[in-house]
Each structure stands twice: as structure tokens, then as C-alpha cells.
Amino acid sequence: MDGKIMLVINPGAGRGVQMPHLLKRFFGMRARRQYCRSPEEYLRVIKGHFEKFGVMVEAQITLERGHASKIASKCAEEGYRAVIAAGGDGTVNEVLNGLAGTQTALGVIPIGTANVFAIQTGIPAEIEDACRVIAAAHSIKIDLGRVAGRYxxxxxxxxxxxxxxxxxxxxxxxxxxxxxxxxxxxxxxxxxxxxxxxxxxxxxxxxxxxxxxxxxxxxxxxxxxxxxxxxxxxxxxxxxxxxxxxxxxxxxxxxxxxxxxxxxxxxxxxxxxxxxxxxxxxxxxxxxxxxxxxxxxxxxxxxxPLALNVLCPCDNILSSNQGSLSL
Structure with a gap:
């Protein structure tokens, strides 16, 4: 594989009315310090962090529902090392549906509403910290459920x-x-x-x-x-x-x-x-x-079982399904 990495940004993620801090705590949602006003600003900030960690990425901003899946599927076919979903759980779901069963890993920068997947896999809420996790290139394999042909x-x-x-x-x-x-x-x-x-x-x-x-x-x-x-x-x-x-x-x-x-x-x-x-x-x-x-x-x-490679913190790696990617 040629080591290419694709960043996929959902332009609508995290841009609605923000939930009060007390309600976020009630539902177990994690607050983060850095919010951006546009997908272009998110792109600039995320690329800046990756450059600091020595990681070069290509990037696309999604245009419609289902676009992230198409981007991810094409990247997997072309042998990309990883596809990074910058968005909420919906964006993550679209990307993983394009990557399931392939060697291309999923990276996540959680800028959505609930960000359950990031909590589940120990991915930090802050953009810089999430980029650092991806740059470290530690990976695990996880199971995926499937309903009506959708993972x-x-x-x-x-x-x-x-x-x-x-x-x-x-x-x-x-x-x-x-x-x-x-x-x-x-x-x-x-x-x-x-x-x-x-x-x-x-x-x-x-x-x-x-x-x-x-x-x-x-x-x-x-x-x-x-x-x-x-x-x-x-x-x-x-x-x-x-x-x-x-x-x-x-x-x-x-x-x-x-x-x-x-x-x-x-x-x-x-x-x-x-x-x-x-x-x-x-x-x-x-x-x-x-x-x-x-x-x-x-x-x-x-x-x-074990249908998806995920980039996550090294303390979340299980000995039976761990790995490492050279990014």
C-alpha cells in the first residue's frame, strides 16, 4: 500500500445549537474546548495538527448523505492506509460501511453530537488529541453488527x-x-x-x-x-x-x-x-x-466478527487483535 490517508469532513457536524454543559454531563457527553464555525475552518485546524505530527492527509468535504461511504469505499479499493471521519456517529457509520472487511483503517475525529463511537473506543474529544492518536497509528480490529445490509x-x-x-x-x-x-x-x-x-x-x-x-x-x-x-x-x-x-x-x-x-x-x-x-x-x-x-x-x-480496523489509543488495544500502521 502507498500510505495515503484520506480525511472526510461532514460539513454539518457539531454546528447545531449546543447542549448546555449540565445536560451534556447528564447524558455522559464529553465537552471539548475547540469548536469551529465552518467545515473549511475544521479542515484548516485538523490539517494543521496533522502537519505538526508529521502526517500528510488528503481531504474531502461531503456533499450529501451517503457520500462518505462512497469516498471510503474508493479509498479502500485504492489501498489507502486509513480514512479519517471528522464528524459524529453518522459520519463514522458511513465511513465504516465503506471500509468493512478491508485492510484500510478507520480514524475518528469526534466533532458530532453524541460521539458514542469515540467514547466506546477511547478516542479523545479534543481535536488535537484525536489527531495525535491517529498519528500514533495503533490499531485494533472490532466486530460490526449488520441490519438490512447496513453495518x-x-x-x-x-x-x-x-x-x-x-x-x-x-x-x-x-x-x-x-x-x-x-x-x-x-x-x-x-x-x-x-x-x-x-x-x-x-x-x-x-x-x-x-x-x-x-x-x-x-x-x-x-x-x-x-x-x-x-x-x-x-x-x-x-x-x-x-x-x-x-x-x-x-x-x-x-x-x-x-x-x-x-x-x-x-x-x-x-x-x-x-x-x-x-x-x-x-x-x-x-x-x-x-x-x-x-x-x-x-x-x-x-x-x-473483527470486520473493521480502528485507530485508537494504545491502552485500548487488546492483545488478541492489536496491530500497528505506519502512517
Whole structure:
């Protein structure tokens, strides 16, 4: 390989209304000191840090949804060493869908809303520190989940939270930024019709009355809140979190327990590890890493073990799947 590196910048990442610091702390989101007013400013700042660390990068600013996947796929075909996603979890998801199953590594500079992937892999919130991690060229291989032909690194949601994401992306997020998700959730709770879901994991029925489901490849949800404490993004398994009630008291309890990392203590929630999952019972909204995919019947989710190379801090490297890239 010729050692080329591509930087992909989402021009819309991190440019909405900023969530108050107290709310960021509540949801486990990490604040950073440096914000830029335009994608061109982000490009200048990021390139400046890389030059300081002796790393030269090419760069493209995305033009539309799906563009980052096309850029990443082309780079993988051409033997690039790494593609760096500068954006939020949506940008990361697009890039990894272009890199899955290839030798080209994913680097991340987290300038989005929740940045769950960066938290999951220990990538720093500050731009300069994230660039330093990429320049160090330490890598791990991680599993990827897959739903409806789409890979995900963090989680896949089926039901209510996917419906909320659709509404927030189309209306609230553009106006209110990260706060839009919370506003959309409160509003949509009284409009959404919860229907029972039947879940079949590795060929066996595990639940017939789930109200909504989150399939995890990592521990975190919505920021730094721990949803699936046993999840490991390199164990070859999915962690399925099933919420079985939808009344106001139960929903409030779920939110509190997820926030405090104690969902396991809820009598109306359960979890199951599996390699394949099927969800039946009707058409349900689906998202992958907070990217809305649509409404679907007979939803199938599975795991692709160690399908992605990720540049991350060396203290996050597991002995069984570590590596190093010469950048």
C-alpha cells in the first residue's frame, strides 16, 4: 500500500445549537474546548495538527448523505492506509460501511453530537488529541453488527428510539441541535403506538412482548450512558436489550436506570447475547448508529466478527487483535 490517508469532513457536524454543559454531563457527553464555525475552518485546524505530527492527509468535504461511504469505499479499493471521519456517529457509520472487511483503517475525529463511537473506543474529544492518536497509528480490529445490509459499530435500535431519530433528524435537530432528540422523544411518546415484538435469538424465541429493542455492539448509548454493561466490541456477539413495558412510569424508570448504568436491575427489562437476531410482529422503525434506515418487516440482525480496523489509543488495544500502521 502507498500510505495515503484520506480525511472526510461532514460539513454539518457539531454546528447545531449546543447542549448546555449540565445536560451534556447528564447524558455522559464529553465537552471539548475547540469548536469551529465552518467545515473549511475544521479542515484548516485538523490539517494543521496533522502537519505538526508529521502526517500528510488528503481531504474531502461531503456533499450529501451517503457520500462518505462512497469516498471510503474508493479509498479502500485504492489501498489507502486509513480514512479519517471528522464528524459524529453518522459520519463514522458511513465511513465504516465503506471500509468493512478491508485492510484500510478507520480514524475518528469526534466533532458530532453524541460521539458514542469515540467514547466506546477511547478516542479523545479534543481535536488535537484525536489527531495525535491517529498519528500514533495503533490499531485494533472490532466486530460490526449488520441490519438490512447496513453495518453498525455501536448499536441498532428497533421501534421507538428509531422513530424518534427520524423525527429529530427531519425537524428538531436542525433547529435545536442535540436538544432536539430529547424534545422529539417527549413529544413522540404520546403519539407513538407501541406494538409487541417477537424476538428470536440464534433460533430460539427469547421474548414475545418486547416494546422496543436496542441491539448493542458496545456498552454505551446516547453518549456515555451505559446500556449494555457486558458488551464487548471484539467478542463476536451482539448484546440485545429488551424493554417490555411502555407506560410512563416504566419509561421514566428505564431512562433513570440507563443514565445510572443499572438497567439490569429493572424487572421489565432483559438482555441476551447472541450472534443472530430476528424481530417479528409488524413493521418497525430501524436505525443503525443513529442513522435512520426506515420501517421494516422481519428484521434480521447479525454480527461480523473483527470486520473493521480502528485507530485508537494504545491502552485500548487488546492483545488478541492489536496491530500497528505506519502512517
Amino acid at each position: 453498525f459499530a455501536c448499536m441498532c435500535g428497533i421501534g421507538f428510539d428509531a422513530h424518534v431519530l427520524k423525527v429529530a433528524d427531519s425537524k428538531f435537530k436542525k433547529t435545536f441541535g442535540a436538544i432536539g432528540y430529547a424534545l422529539a422523544g417527549m413529544r413522540q411518546y404520546f403519539r407513538y403506538k407501541f406494538r409487541p415484538m417477537r424476538l428470536i435469538a440464534d433460533g430460539e424465541e427469547i421474548c414475545s412482548k418486547g416494546r422496543f429493542v436496542i441491539v448493542c455492539n458496545g456498552k454505551y448509548y446516547g453518549g456515555g450512558m451505559v446500556l449494555a454493561e457486558k458488551a464487548d466490541h471484539a467478542d463476536g456477539k451482539l448484546d440485545v436489550c429488551i424493554l417490555k413495558k411502555s407506560d410512563p412510569f416504566s419509561m421514566a424508570s428505564y431512562i433513570f436506570r440507563i443514565w445510572s448504568g443499572r438497567l439490569r436491575l429493572s424487572s421489565s427489562a432483559s438482555s441476551q447475547q447472541c450472534r443472530q437476531l430476528r424481530i417479528e410482529g409488524g413493521r418497525f422503525a430501524v436505525h443503525a448508529d443513529a442513522e435512520y434506515l426506515g420501517k421494516m418487516n422481519g428484521i434480521a440482525v447479525d454480527i461480523s
